[in-house]
Amino acid sequence: MQMETLKKMLDGEEVRGAVCSADGHVRTFARKGVIDLFSLVDSEPDFLRGGRIADRVIGRGAALLLVKGGVTEVFAYVMSEPAHSVLEQAGIKTSYAVMQPNIINRTGTDICPVEKLTSQTSDPDEAFSLIRGFLSKMKS
Numbered sequence: 001m002q003m004e005t006l007k008k009m010l011d012g013e014e015v016r017g018a019v020c021s022a023d024g025h026v027r028t029f030a031r032k033g034v035i036d037l038f039s040l041v042d043s044e045p046d047f048l049r050g051g052r053i054a055d056r057v058i059g060r061g062a063a064l065l066l067v068k069g070g071v072t073e074v075f076a077y078v079m080s081e082p083a084h085s086v087l088e089q090a091g092i093k094t095s096y097a098v099m100q101p102n103i104i105n106r107t108g109t110d111i112c113p114v115e116k117l118t119s120q121t122s123d124p125d126e127a128f129s130l131i132r133g134f135l136s137k138m139k140s
Contacts, residue, residue, distance in 0.1 A: 003073055006020070010075075015029075016028075018054060018056065021053075038135060040069070041128065049071075050072055051072065055076050058078070064086055066087065074087055074092055074094050075095045076094075078098045079094070080100055081100070083103075102115055117130050118130060
């Protein structure tokens with residue numbers, strides 16, 4: 001599926017988070033943050049390989065998950081500079097509507113915790129482990 005089609009789906013009311021396409025299959029994400037993306041990479045590690053994703057917000061943590069997943073193209077309405085750098089270094093085609101220095105947390109008081117958490121690594125596997133720990137803490 002072409003990126004323009006994914007963007008149109010993202011604009012529709014039925015997609016609340018992100019939409020990705022790989023091998024002719026489409027997945028939509030509804031939850032905020034990286035929960036759905038993490039779950040997909042964890043449970044179906046090969047699904048994103050060679051695929052495309054359109055999302056509302058892409059920060060560094062999501063970018064590292066997308067590198068681990070093997071996507072080839074990413075669009076975000078809002079992308080952080082660290083996310084763009086990660087994706088560009090991995091050779092992933094990127095486009096965005098707005099570039100920001102960082103993604104801000106939901107209360108607007110600080111940098112997104114996942115963006116901060118992954119700021120010291122460029123290794124997708126290490127980022128995956130860090131995010132797993134973060135999400136486990138959030139559950140408890």
